[in-house]
Amino acid sequence: MKSQNQENFVNQLSIDCVIFGYSQNRLKVLVPKMVFKGDFWSLPSGFVKQEEGIDQAAQRILEERTGIGDIFLEQYRVFGDVPRTNREALEKLIAMNPDIFEQLQDGNFLEWLTQRFIAIGYYALVDINKVTPKLTEIDQSIDWYEITDLPQMVMDHEQHIHKALEALRLNLDSKLLGFNLLPEEFTMKDLQLLYEAVYDRPFRRNNFQKKMLDLDVLERMGKKLTGAANKAPYLYRFLTKK
């Protein structure tokens, strides 16, 4: 007898989302704590329904798990080593939460869940002030954590965060417009602070400005009105694609 999950979802495939948040010149990552006893922090994750595309599945999972909808999610890597399994973490979770799993009507669910899983990693970068995560029944709490001060993550989820950060750094130039992170008009300093937060290092002002202008994605607008007119910085906005 096939379990319900085998019917509804693609077998042995999961989706894990790393949501980076930017606020006050700091980069953080969104990590829910699961409702189960035993302190399980896990990236927003789930499975792919047979009748949905993987990008759709990632959007659905993120919205179901965190209340955040319609954000620009990007695939960055597939985690597919053999030793990568849910088994150890799941067995601990099950042992500590027997009441929850006794309620599951489908006897094959645990067998299904403890198989080898191949995880497609997605990441996004959002303005922390623009999103308000809403908990669902599987989450006890959800918080933004500094990359250098993460809670104890299940399985290889901490590695996912570090690999996603590498991908974010590698792609930031080309994804800036998609992430829609800055106000419509911004100064070169605003942009530099964002880069410094993502790369966790200072950039030299002149080099940074030249690099950004060379990308050919910025349009220079008027000067930002401040008290000291002669020191007013220029405002920029992103060129929309032709």
Add this chain to the structure above:
Amino acid sequence: MKSQNQENFVNQLSIDCVIFGYSQNRLKVLVPKMVFKGDFWSLPSGFVKQEEGIDQAAQRILEERTGIGDIFLEQYRVFGDVPRTNREALEKLIAMNPDIFEQLQDGNFLEWLTQRFIAIGYYALVDINKVTPKLTEIDQSIDWYEITDLPQMVMDHEQHIHKALEALRLNLDSKLLGFNLLPEEFTMKDLQLLYEAVYDRPFRRNNFQKKMLDLDVLERMGKKLTGAANKAPYLYRFLTKK
């Protein structure tokens, strides 16, 4: 009864390899033609065994299908839309090759093969002169094709090639050393010709040289010995990582 494929391989997951080749300042792509009747050109593709990692699987598939072993393969994208299926191409292939499929002992094989598949795309860039593809029993022939002059590819495999090319262009700066494509010592002109082949456009010499030197991956060696000493170009090599 589970089919043999369900036991041995991860269900609904395939691996597709786009192998770019560089030779004489041209970029090409390696496309095998399958032995089946009906003119099926398909990227080197296969499935993931339960006991192997996905990167391992990609290496094995490439070597089994083309005789090319031990090359630097990189994941670049997962193709996972719902309409993406083997069914149409496979049904045509089966209809034209009834003898081959009658021999298959496992009655569930076709059912298994015509499910929805999610494909993990890998790409590589090799020196055409350094590899000699060897055909296996599933290939009738194998050739290097110009990107702009591909044969009729099955399913979405032509799209895979275009997406892989985008990934190659985006990542060339950081993958140059890994692809190990140039001789140990090379001129700036050699490097420029490689970039021009990959991007299919000319680069301006001074800008290109500055961009490359700014990457901090090149070490300048002596001058290349030519007849006209005062015009001899410098030789460079890649800095190995500390």
